[in-house]
Amino acid sequence: MSKANIKIKLAAFFLIFGFAFGMGTDVTSSITAQPQTTTAQASTKVTASQAKQIAKINANLSKTQKKAKNWIAYRESRYNYSARNGNCYGRYQLLKSYLHGNYSPVNQEKVANQYASSRYGSWTKAKKFWQAHHWY
Numbered sequence: 001m002s003k004a005n006i007k008i009k010l011a012a013f014f015l016i017f018g019f020a021f022g023m024g025t026d027v028t029s030s031i032t033a034q035p036q037t038t039t040a041q042a043s044t045k046v047t048a049s050q051a052k053q054i055a056k057i058n059a060n061l062s063k064t065q066k067k068a069k070n071w072i073a074y075r076e077s078r079y080n081y082s083a084r085n086g087n088c089y090g091r092y093q094l095l096k097s098y099l100h101g102n103y104s105p106v107n108q109e110k111v112a113n114q115y116a117s118s119r120y121g122s123w124t125k126a127k128k129f130w131q132a133h134h135w136y
Helices: 003-020 025-030 048-057 062-076 104-119 123-133
Strands: none
Touching: 048 104, 062 104, 062 123, 104 123
């Protein structure tokens, strides 16, 4: 076996070893990585059960309303259910008092729908307000 062949095999081994143990450049983890939270009920990940409940909560929203809601969620928290900003919390940056201590994704979705409906009448109107004021 030649020196060049050994060097190539050694380099390949270290490359594979590095990626296997997270030492390489992993673009997907830097894009999807989200900060951990110390709040027990909060999570940036949604379980299958929560996803079903959230789908049920949002079932009555039209496609346009869902798009407006997602637009706001992106701007408020980058879709992060555990985002924090002073007295505001979660994906929609609701006042903590609105959530009554329940920071779960399901409760955030339910309360956000109630908030947008009662304050603006719809998510599309909430989006228009956000575009004019950079908050809703």
